[in-house]
Amino acid sequence: MKHIGIVDITTAGACLCANEIVAQSAKITLSKKHPEFTMHAFSYDQYYDLIHRKDWINLAKKICESIELLSKVGADFIIIPSNTPHYAIEMIDQNSPLPVISLxxxxxxxxxxxxxxxxxxxxxxxxxxxxxxxxxxxxxxxxxxxxxxxxxxxxxxxxxxxxxxxxxxxxxxxxxxxxxxxxxxxxxxxxxxxxxxxxxxxxxxxxxxxxxxxxxxxxxxxxxxxxx
Known part of the structure; x- marks a missing residue:
């Protein structure tokens, strides 16, 4: 299985998403097997400030910092369980070392x-x-x-x-x-x-x-x- 990298913008949403990956895997496989995943979060205030100012350029840079860290621990692709940051998805795609799934x-x-x-x-x-x-x-x-x-x-x-x-x-x-x-x-x-x-x-x-x-x-x- 591929290793999932999760960029945690808001932990409530990211953890709900991660838990659903595990739960859905159990339903499909009828076992305790699920993909490896790693989650990374900067402090929420850093994201919130950039989103509040609609600074999509620097938000993309911040998210790509997370992606770089996730890449180093073996993630094969990235998900971002947060809707609003997808205003920056094109810039994230252009600068990410890993494939990013667009929500x-x-x-x-x-x-x-x-x-x-x-x-x-x-x-x-x-x-x-x-x-x-x-x-x-x-x-x-x-x-x-x-x-x-x-x-x-x-x-x-x-x-x-x-x-x-x-x-x-x-x-x-x-x-x-x-x-x-x-x-x-x-x-x-x-x-x-x-x-x-x-x-x-x-x-x-x-x-x-x-x-x-x-x-x-x-x-x-x-x-x-x-x-x-």
Missing amino acids: IDIVTDECHRKGYKKVLVLGTKQTMQGGLYDEVLKAKNILSIIPTDDVCDKIENLIRNEIIPSKINSMTVENIQKDIEKYDCDAIILGCTELPIVYDENNLGKPVVDTTRLLAHYALQFATENDH
């Missing part, structure tokens, strides 16, 4: 495969209002819907101030859930790798594209190709 491409392909025509995109304000998914979805003839400013603010607060620091308030989760239910869409992209911690198709009442687990499943497939 955005995987999610878009999944929406297209399932025949969705209109999807609600949830995530950080940067992801939602900056149009991270807009063009790639449009290229597949899929319309992306973005929540209103006030709902975007609520989701941003939930992610930054509750989920990431593990201070989740159930009332916050439920209030946002009621906002989300008002939107007419075929499916909902959980475009922040922390959101599956609190939302799924059961409490949202519509199909969801879980970007965290989708990336984990793709990484597992890639890691086990040609595995004998």
Whole structure:
């Protein structure tokens, strides 16, 4: 099996992704066998500052520093279980010594495969209002819907101030859930790798594209190709 390198931007999302790799491998192999993986994280404040300033050039450099370290410990390819940093994916690809799987491409392909025509995109304000998914979805003839400013603010607060620091308030989760239910869409992209911690198709009442687990499943497939 190939060795998976995980760039940990937010540990909540990265650990959920890593755990899903192990869990899904157990389902497929019916054993305790799973690919080797190594995770590296700089302090979250370093990433947050660059993302807040939309400094994609230096964010790409910081992520490539992680990739260099992961390369030295034997990683064969890289996943980044965080949506917003994919604004820098082209620069990361150009400077990475290892192949990097694009989360955005995987999610878009999944929406297209399932025949969705209109999807609600949830995530950080940067992801939602900056149009991270807009063009790639449009290229597949899929319309992306973005929540209103006030709902975007609520989701941003939930992610930054509750989920990431593990201070989740159930009332916050439920209030946002009621906002989300008002939107007419075929499916909902959980475009922040922390959101599956609190939302799924059961409490949202519509199909969801879980970007965290989708990336984990793709990484597992890639890691086990040609595995004998």
